[in-house]
Structures are given as C-alpha cells and as structure tokens.
Amino acid sequence: MSKKSDLLPGTLDMLILKTLQRAPLHGYGIALSIKRSSDDVLTVEEGSLYPALQRLLVQGWVKAEWKMTETNRRARFYTLTAAGRKQLGIELSQFEQMIAAIGRVLQDTQEA
Amino acid sequence: MGQLNRFLKKLGMLFGRKRFHADLSEEMAFHREQAEKELIASGVTPEAAHYAAIRQFGNVTQLRERSHEVVKFKMETVVQDLRFALRQMRKNPGFAATAVLILALGMGASVAIFAFVDAALIKPLPYPNPNRLVAVTESVALFPRANLSYPDYVDWKRLNTVFSSMEVFTGTGYALTTPTGTEPVPGERVSAAFFQTLGIQPALGRNFRAGEDAAGAAPVVLLSYRTWQRRYGGRTDVIGQSVNLSGVAHTIVGVLPEDFQFALRDNAEFWETLQPARDCEKRRSCHNLLGLARLKDGVSVQTALANMQSIAKELENQYPDSNRGQGASVISLSEDIVGDIRPILRVLLGGAVLLLFIACVNVSSLLLVRAESRRREIAVRGALGASRARLSRQFVTEGLALVAVGTGLGLLLAYGTMKVLVGLISKDMMIGMPFLRGLGLNAHVVGFAMLLAVIAGALFSITPILHFRLSKMRDGLTEGARGSAGTLWRRMGANLVVIELATAVVLLTGAGLLGKSLYKLLHVDLGFQANHLATINVGLPDAVYSKDEQVVQFARNVVRQIESIPGVESAAITSTLPVSCNCNTDWVRFVGYPYNGVHNEVNERDVSANFFSTIHAKLLRGRYFNDANDGTKPMEIIVNETFARKYFPGEDAIGKRVGDGALTPKSIRQIVGVVADFRDAGLDQEQWPTEYYHFNQNTDTYFSMLVRTRQDPQTILQSLTAAIHQVSTQAAVEEGSTLTQHIDDSYTAYIHRSAAYLVGGFAALALVLGVVGLYGVIAYSVSQRTREIGVRMALGAQQRSVYQLVLKEAGRLIAVGLGVGLAGSVGAAMLMGKLLFGVQAWDAETLMGVALVLGLSAMAASYIPARRAASVNPTEALRAE
Numbered sequence: 001m002s003k004k005s006d007l008l009p010g011t012l013d014m015l016i017l018k019t020l021q022r023a024p025l026h027g028y029g030i031a032l033s034i035k036r037s038s039d040d041v042l043t044v045e046e047g048s049l050y051p052a053l054q055r056l057l058v059q060g061w062v063k064a065e066w067k068m069t070e071t072n073r074r075a076r077f078y079t080l081t082a083a084g085r086k087q088l089g090i091e092l093s094q095f096e097q098m099i100a101a102i103g104r105v106l107q108d109t110q111e112a
Numbered sequence: 113m114g115q116l117n118r119f120l121k122k123l124g125m126l127f128g129r130k131r132f133h134a135d136l137s138e139e140m141a142f143h144r145e146q147a148e149k150e151l152i153a154s155g156v157t158p159e160a161a162h163y164a165a166i167r168q169f170g171n172v173t174q175l176r177e178r179s180h181e182v183v184k185f186k187m188e189t190v191v192q193d194l195r196f197a198l199r200q201m202r203k204n205p206g207f208a209a210t211a212v213l214i215l216a217l218g219m220g221a222s223v224a225i226f227a228f229v230d231a232a233l234i235k236p237l238p239y240p241n242p243n244r245l246v247a248v249t250e251s252v253a254l255f256p257r258a259n260l261s262y263p264d265y266v267d268w269k270r271l272n273t274v275f276s277s278m279e280v281f282t283g284t285g286y287a288l289t290t291p292t293g294t295e296p297v298p299g300e301r302v303s304a305a306f307f308q309t310l311g312i313q314p315a316l317g318r319n320f321r322a323g324e325d326a327a328g329a330a331p332v333v334l335l336s337y338r339t340w341q342r343r344y345g346g347r348t349d350v351i352g353q354s355v356n357l358s359g360v361a362h363t364i365v366g367v368l369p370e371d372f373q374f375a376l377r378d379n380a381e382f383w384e385t386l387q388p389a390r391d392c393e394k395r396r397s398c399h400n401l402l403g404l405a406r407l408k409d410g411v412s413v414q415t416a417l418a419n420m421q422s423i424a425k426e427l428e429n430q431y432p433d434s435n436r437g438q439g440a441s442v443i444s445l446s447e448d449i450v451g452d453i454r455p456i457l458r459v460l461l462g463g464a465v466l467l468l469f470i471a472c473v474n475v476s477s478l479l480l481v482r483a484e485s486r487r488r489e490i491a492v493r494g495a496l497g498a499s500r501a502r503l504s505r506q507f508v509t510e511g512l513a514l515v516a517v518g519t520g521l522g523l524l525l526a527y528g529t530m531k532v533l534v535g536l537i538s539k540d541m542m543i544g545m546p547f548l549r550g551l552g553l554n555a556h557v558v559g560f561a562m563l564l565a566v567i568a569g570a571l572f573s574i575t576p577i578l579h580f581r582l583s584k585m586r587d588g589l590t591e592g593a594r595g596s597a598g599t600l601w602r603r604m605g606a607n608l609v610v611i612e613l614a615t616a617v618v619l620l621t622g623a624g625l626l627g628k629s630l631y632k633l634l635h636v637d638l639g640f641q642a643n644h645l646a647t648i649n650v651g652l653p654d655a656v657y658s659k660d661e662q663v664v665q666f667a668r669n670v671v672r673q674i675e676s677i678p679g680v681e682s683a684a685i686t687s688t689l690p691v692s693c694n695c696n697t698d699w700v701r702f703v704g705y706p707y708n709g710v711h712n713e714v715n716e717r718d719v720s721a722n723f724f725s726t727i728h729a730k731l732l733r734g735r736y737f738n739d740a741n742d743g744t745k746p747m748e749i750i751v752n753e754t755f756a757r758k759y760f761p762g763e764d765a766i767g768k769r770v771g772d773g774a775l776t777p778k779s780i781r782q783i784v785g786v787v788a789d790f791r792d793a794g795l796d797q798e799q800w801p802t803e804y805y806h807f808n809q810n811t812d813t814y815f816s817m818l819v820r821t822r823q824d825p826q827t828i829l830q831s832l833t834a835a836i837h838q839v840s841t842q843a844a845v846e847e848g849s850t851l852t853q854h855i856d857d858s859y860t861a862y863i864h865r866s867a868a869y870l871v872g873g874f875a876a877l878a879l880v881l882g883v884v885g886l887y888g889v890i891a892y893s894v895s896q897r898t899r900e901i902g903v904r905m906a907l908g909a910q911q912r913s914v915y916q917l918v919l920k921e922a923g924r925l926i927a928v929g930l931g932v933g934l935a936g937s938v939g940a941a942m943l944m945g946k947l948l949f950g951v952q953a954w955d956a957e958t959l960m961g962v963a964l965v966l967g968l969s970a971m972a973a974s975y976i977p978a979r980r981a982a983s984v985n986p987t988e989a990l991r992a993e
Contacts, residue, residue, distance in 0.1 A: 026139070026142065027139055027142075027143055028142065028143045028146040028147070031143075032146075046140070046143060046168070046169050046175065047171075047174070047175050047178070050136065050139070050140065050175060050178075051175075051178045064135075073142065073145075074138070074142075075139075075142050076135060076138070076139045076142075
C-alpha cells in the first residue's frame with residue numbers, strides 16, 4: 001500500500017464533495033477528475049476512494065444511482081445532496097482557516 | 113436526526129448486504145476496466161494494461177473489507193468473532209476445557225471466600241449507622257472484657273457524656289409449656305431502649321416503652337419472628353396475649369422483624385425487659401450484664417473509652433469494696449462480633465486471591481502456547497488483509513468468551529463451595545454468626561466476580577496481542593521466529609511452575625496429614641460401643657422437683673418408660689455424655705493416705721445403675737451400682753482404671769474411701785468398682801482419672817439419657833420425647849441425637865474436619881493449577897523447539913530420545929518442585945502442632961503418597977507435549993524454514 005502522494009489527512013472527503021459539486025460522476029471519474037484538476041499532483045488511491053464513498057453515502061452527503069455512461073456502459077454515479085453541499089461549505093471554511101493559520105506560522109518563521 | 117438516519121441507512125445495507133457487495137464489485141470492475149482502457153489509449157499493450165490496472169487497484173479483498181467496515185455495525189464482527197471463538201474452542205476442546213476449568217476453579221474459590229469476607233467484614237451489622245454502635249463492658253486484669261454490674265450500669269448511663277443512649281442485655285432461658293410438653297427455650301433480657309438504640313422497630317405491635325424495665329413493672333415480651341411463625345402460626349392476634357415463661361405471665365407486645373439479627377445472642381426466642389429483680393442485679397459486685405451504646409455524633413471510640421474509664425475511676429473511689437480494679441472497655445460492636453474471625457478470613461482471602469493469580473498466569477501461559485500454534489493462521493489472515501485492529505479484536509473476543517464461560521462456571525462453583533463451607537460451621541457456632549445466614553450470590557459478590565472477570569478478560573486479551581506485537585507478523589509465515597520474549601517467558605514460567613508445584617506439595621501434605629489425623633481421631637479406641645446409642649437431654653423445673661427423692665423417682669420411671677419402647681435394649685442416665693471433655697471436675701482426698709495439700713483433680717460423673725452396661729463398658733474389679741440404693745444408703749463410687757492406677761498404685765482400689773479436700777464426713781464415699789478406661793474426655797484429650805457417683809445419691813435436675821437400641825437409634829428419637837413427656841409433662845426435653853452424631857459434632861472433630869476439608873480443598877486446587885502450569889510451560893517449550901526437534905530427528909534421533917528430551921526438562925522441574933515442597937511441608941506440618949493427631953509431621957506414608965500423586969499427575973501432564981514433540985514430522989519441520 002505504498003502511497004504515490006499523500007493527501008492531507010481529512011481532505012479526501014472534501015475533495016470528493018467538491019468534485020461532485022460540478023457534476024455527478026462515477027468512482028473512476030472522481031479519481032480522474034481530482035488527478036487532472038491537481039495537475040497530477042494528487043492521486044486518489046482506490047483503496048481509499050471506495051471506503052470514503054461508502055462513508056459519504058452513510059452520512060447522507062452523496063447519493064448513488066446506476067446510470068449509463070456515454071459509452072453505454074453501466075456505472076454507479078454519485079450525486080451531491082443538499083446535506084452534502086452544506087457539509088462541503090463547512091469543510092471548506094475549516095480548511096481555509098487551517099491554511100491561513102499554517103500560512104501565518106510559516107510567515108512568522110521567515111521573519112524571525 | 114442524523115444519527116437515526118445513519119442508523120437506518122446502515123440497517124438497509126445490513127439487510128441488502130448481497131446487493132451492497134454486488135454493487136461494490138461491479139463498481140470496482142468498472143474502475144479497473146476504465147483504467148485499463150486509458151492505459152491502452154496511452155500505448156500500452158492490452159495484456160500489460162490489464163495487469164497494470166489490477167496491480168494499481170491493489171488488494172481487492174482488503175479493499176472490499178475496508179469498504180464494508182465503513183458501513184457495517186460493530187456488532188456484526190463481534191458476532192462473527194464470537195462464532196469463530198466458539199468454533200476454536202470446539203475444535204480444541206482440551207485447551208478450552210482446561211482453561212475454563214482453571215479459571216472457574218480460581219474464580220470459584222476466591223468468590224466463595226469473598227462472600228464470607230463480605231458477610232463478616234463488610235456488612236456484619238444490619239442496623240442503621242452501625243459504626244456508631246459500641247460494646248461497653250467493665251474490664252479487670254484477668255478479663256479485659258468482663259461483664260457489667262447493674263448498679264454500675266445505672267451510674268455509667270447517668271454520668272457519661274459520650275453516648276446518646278446506653279443499654280444492657282443478658283441471656284436467659286425459660287421453661288415454656290407447649291401442647292407437646294415443656295420445652296427449654298432461650299431468651300434475652302434487655303433494657304427498655306435496647307431496640308431503639310440498635311435502630312430496630314418491631315414488625316408487628318410496639319417496642320418496649322421507657323419504664324417497662326423498672327423493678328415491678330408489668331412483664332412484657334417481644335417475640336422473635338421465627339418464634340412467632342413457629343409457635344403462633346404468624347397470627348396477628350398474638351399482640352396482647354399472655355405467655356407463661358417459667359411460671360410468670362408475660363404480655364406479648366410485639367414481634368421483631370424477620371431480618372432482625374443480634375450476633376451476640378441470636379437464638380433468643382423471647383425478649384423481655386430487664387427488670388433488676390434478681391439477686392445479682394442488686395449487688396454492685398455481681399457482674400452479669402453486657403452493655404451496648406450508640407455514640408453521640410462526632411465522638412470517637414477512644415473519647416468514649418476515656419470518658420468511661422474516668423467514671424469507672426470515680427466509682428472505684430466511691431465503692432472501694434466492690435469496684436477495686438474495675439476499669440472500663442469500649443470497642444466497636446463490629447469488632448466485638450467479628451474481631452475473632454477477621455484475621456482468619458483475611459488469610460483465607462489472601463490465599464484465594466493468590467490462587468486466582470496463579471490460575472490467571474496459567475491460563476495466560478496456555479493462551480501463549482496456543483497463540484504459538486496459531487502463528488501461521490494469524491499471519492495468513494494478516495496477509496489476506498485483516499487489519500491489526502481486526503486481529504486484536506479477535507483475540508479480545510476469544511479472551512472474553514473464555515472469561516465469560518469461566519466466570520459463569522466459577523459462580524456456580526462458588527455457590528456450591530459456600531454451601532459446603534457453611535455446612536462445616538456447627539449449629540452452635542452459627543448462632544454467633546447470624547450474618548452468615550443469608551450467604552449467597554448477592555449483588556456485592558456478583559459484582560466482585562464481575563470485577564475479577566474484567567481483570568482476567570483484559571489479561572487474556574492482552575497476552576496474545578502482546579505476543580504478536582513482540583514478534584514480527586511476517587516471520588509467522590516462515591515459522592522461524594524465536595524471539596527473546598519466548599525465552600524470557602520460558603524461564604519465568606519454569607520458576608513459577610516450581611513454586612506452584614512446591615506449594616501444591618505443601619498443601620497436599622497438609623491435607624494428607626490432617627485427613628489421617630481426622631481418621632485416627634474418629635477411630636480412636638473409645639472403650640465402649642458408641643453405635644446404636646441414642647441420647648437426649650432432659651431438664652426438670654427446680655421449683656417442682658425440689659427434693660432428691662422426686663428426681664430419683666422420675667429417673668426410675670423415665671428409664672422404665674423408655675425401656676418399654678420396642679427396639680430399646682436399655683436406658684441410662686449420666687450428668688455428662690461420654691466423649692465430651694475433661695470438665696465438671698472434683699477435688700478429692702483419700703482417707704488413710706498422707707495429703708500434701710495439692711489438688712487431686714478428677715472428672716466427676718453422676719450415672720444411673722445401668723449406665724456402664726448400657727454403653728458396654730468393661731468392669732475390671734468389684735461391682736456396679738444397685739438401683740435400689742439411694743441417698744439414705746452409704747455413698748458409693750466407681751472409678752476408672754487411670755484413677756485406680758494413679759492414686760492406688762500396686763494396691764486394690766476396692767473398699768478405699770474418698771472425700772473432699774477437708775475430708776468432710778458427709779463427703780466420704782467408698783469405691784465399689786473399677787471400670788476399664790473409656791472416653792469421658794474429648795477425642796484428642798488425655799485420659800484423666802474419673803469418679804462415677806451413683807445418680808440416685810447425687811441427683812441433678814438436668815441430665816442426659818443414653819438409650820441402647822437394636823435398630824438405627826435415629827428412628828426412636830421421636831418416641832423418646834413422647835415417653836419422657838408421658839412420665840412428666842413438665843420435663844423440658846431438648847432435641848434428641850445419636851451418640852455417633854454427638855462425637856462427629858464434637859468440637860475436636862469439628863476443628864479437625866474443617867481444617868482437613870479447607871486445606872484439602874486448597875490442596876486440590878493447587879495440584880490442578882501446578883500440573884496445568886507445568887503442562888503450559890512444557891508445551892510452550894516444545895512449540896518453540898519444533899524446529900530443533902525436527903533437525904534432531906532428521907539427523908537420526910529416535911522417538912524415544914525425543915520423549916527423553918522433553919520429559920527430562922519436565923522431570924527436572926518436578927524434582928525441584930517436589931524437593932522444595934517436601935522440605936517445606938515437614939516445616940509447615942510442625943507448625944500445625946495440635947491439629948495433628950496420631951501422626952508425625954514427617955509421616956513417611958503421607959509424604960510418599962504426596963510425592964507419588966504429584967509426580968504421576970505431573971508426568972502425565974508433560975507426557976502430552978512430549979508425544980506431540982515425538983510425532984513431529986522432520987520434513988515438515990524443516991521445510992517450514
């Protein structure tokens with residue numbers, strides 16, 4: 001289970017929710033989308049993705065349904081729910097606070 | 113709401129589990145396909161792309177597990193684990209049974225002992241605020257806790273500043289006339305506020321009122337609950353009725369609660385107010401009372417004692433004649449009641465906890481042995497994707513399942529043990545320990561068991577987890593791991609086993625010696641025939657039978673009446689039953705012999721004419737008494753052989769005359785017969801000289817009857833009571849018994865039996881624990897040396913030499929344990945001193961027996977792992993490298 005690039009702990013849920021905000025996607029699509037939008041920096045491992053999706057399903061933040069892809073292949077598409085949108089907001093603001101805090105710490109260190 | 117929602121979703125997934133898994137599989141397959149396509153698009157060959165996608169995806173099973181873990185309930189795996197644990201137990205019943213049994217034994221012993229400790233030490237006094245209650249008595253140099261005299265009590269009560277109330281009580285007995293005849297019943301006299309001080313309200317009727325304990329007040333009485341039920345059928349209209357107690361009419365004013373108990377006098381049936389009417393209660397120098405007081409708030413026992421001592425000092429100055437040297441004693445009531453048994457119980461509890469500790473260590477060692485043999489299974493499960501947490505939980509579940517079964521069984525065992533131990537306590541002793549009556553699995557005891565279970569559970573779950581933490585899981589696949597932890601455990605385990613075995617030897621020897629003592633004691637030569645003898649105690653009211661002739665007449669009639677019962681051979685009377693004690697003694701002097709002023713102390717018994725023939729004693733010289741003789745004839749005595757030999761060595765005792773210390777003419781009596789010694793004293797006491805008076809010439813209104821029967825004496829006890837009441841309805845008759853029962857219940861036999869049973873029980877436990885401990889250590893050692901043994905066998909070692917290898921290791925431990933144990937047990941046996949009867953501390957038979965029992969069972973226990981070692985397949989053992 002070697003990791004190609006570590007996600008910040010706790011950010012996977014947020015990234016998935018954010019990805020789904022644009023459009024409903026299947027698991028593979030989510031992984032691909034995160035990889036592309038981060039310019040290949042962030043790789044979502046399958047081993048983490050599917051447990052995370054189940055977690056989000058149980059929490060009621062996403063819902064899943066089987067649909068056809070453009071290539072006429074059956075796939076399970078995940079859609080953001082209202083609760084999920086709210087949760088995304090909470091996680092984003094928490095994340096921003098965190099980044100800001102880290103930024104301040106780093107700045108202080110440089111000035112010293 | 114969120115919680116509920118989540119729960120419902122999970123529930124949906126639990127029931128749609130099949131779908132959940134199907135969805136997940138399909139989803140993952142889709143993922144892999146997409147990845148594969150992408151790779152092909154980027155120019156990789158289809159075949160390489162296929163494998164790359166699978167590789168990238170990783171361990172499918174593990175992934176599925178982890179996804180499942182998100183949605184499943186915790187319970188689900190617990191049930192799964194539990195099922196697995198039970199399957200493991202079934203698959204390996206030897207291990208499961210041994211571990212559960214060991215645990216149950218340890219638990220059973222300590223829980224049972226704790227129940228006693230709980231009853232006796234934690235809640236001995238069933239009264240409100242029991243720690244404010246104190247026992248108050250006088251104190252003299254000879255008796256630190258002497259009785260209290262009534263005038264002193266009145267002064268103490270008036271002058272003290274430390275008690276909110278101070279009361280007195282004293283035992284008494286009544287002759288109670290019942291429809292079936294007169295019965296002796298125990299009673300108690302207490303001052304008026306006695307029950308208020310204890311904090312007890314009658315269940316029915318009212319308490320005593322102030323002033324009802326004044327001289328001349330109308331006599332009132334409270335009934336014990338049992339008496340109310342037994343004698344009055346629990347009728348509520350008893351209140352206000354009159355009851356005749358030894359000829360005095362008392363009014364019943366109330367009934368005490370069912371759960372009321374008073375350890376210092378628990379068998380009292382009637383409780384009356386203590387009116388200072390008796391002669392003794394008018395004199396300051398006559399001490400017949402015990403004091404009970406409740407401390408005022410904030411007053412300590414020490415303060416109270418100081419206060420009472422200064423009052424006693426004042427009284428000493430005021431009444432120097434009667435109160436010289438009369439101090440005071442104040443101790444807590446619980447100290448008074450359970451002070452004696454507290455140290456014994458503490459020692460027992462300590463021993464039991466130690467046993468439990470050893471039991472736990474043994475079970476842990478068994479778990480290690482098993483963990484060792486499951487190393488592979490665990491490694492495989494880990495490789496297949498079970499997380500560490502998941503594996504640990506498996507061990508926890510298994511440990512808890514073990515503890516649950518062990519605890520359940522242990523509680524049952526504890527219950528049985530309690531019943532046996534309570535059964536060992538004689539009726540008389542039980543009266544002094546009413547707090548043991550309700551002994552059982554109450555909340556405290558079960559709570560204690562649960563606490564032990566939690567500790568044991570934690571220990572048993574952590575042991576295997578730690579074991580696998582210490583050894584690298586990956587090594588498990590190669591079966592090659594031999595961590596230093598293993599060696600450490602082996603060394604520690606070996607030392608522990610030696611200690612266990614030595615302890616078992618000491619306890620076994622103790623049990624063997626005590627058992628042999630008990631056997632010797634119960635088979636001591638009594639000098640008469642004890643079987644087929646019934647016995648019953650009779651008391652005559654002194655007021656009615658005031659003249660000797662009346663008693664003699666009653667005695668003759670009652671003997672005749674009883675001898676007319678079918679199956680009775682003969683009946684006799686004695687003042688003290690055989691096999692009782694060197695007691696009821698007399699000081700004698702001999703007419704015509706020089707007297708050096710020393711006390712010649714001899715046992716004195718008053719027996720009817722046919723006493724000796726009834727018990728089948730042996731007449732050596734002279735003759736027995738003639739029933740026709742009585743007080744009008746010259747006094748005669750019969751003496752035993754020891755008497756004759758001690759005081760008339762080399763002479764014929766017949767015709768010699770004996771008198772009291774002053775040779776008062778009235779006291780002179782002539783020896784008419786000499787009987788062979790038989791047991792007047794207790795079983796383990798030395799033979800004393802005894803003189804037997806003719807009952808007709810030395811009457812008593814309280815005596816025992818001895819009846820020789822042709823059939824089982826138990827069967828005629830009923831008709832004995834009836835026959836005595838036929839002669840006089842006023843005779844108070846106690847419950848009958850048989851002489852063998854009397855001997856079995858005697859204090860000596862009781863002490864020896866209790867000691868033998870207790871030590872025997874502990875010894876059995878220690879033996880089982882020691883042997884299992886040995887098995888655990890040897891089996892662990894074999895499991896660690898499988899490879900070595902394989903190599904040896906591959907190099908040509910025979911099975912026999914493998915057996916030798918293992919058994920030699922076990923034999924060394926056994927030999928050391930036995931050696932240390934045997935040396936220790938001789939020392940321990942010396943300490944038992946008086947408890948040994950007719951056996952030496954170094955009794956070879958016992959020591960050899962113990963060595964044999966322990967040696968054989970220990971060898972049997974080590975044979976099992978030895979066989980396992982010998983059946984190691986060398987190819988397999990080596991291939992596992």
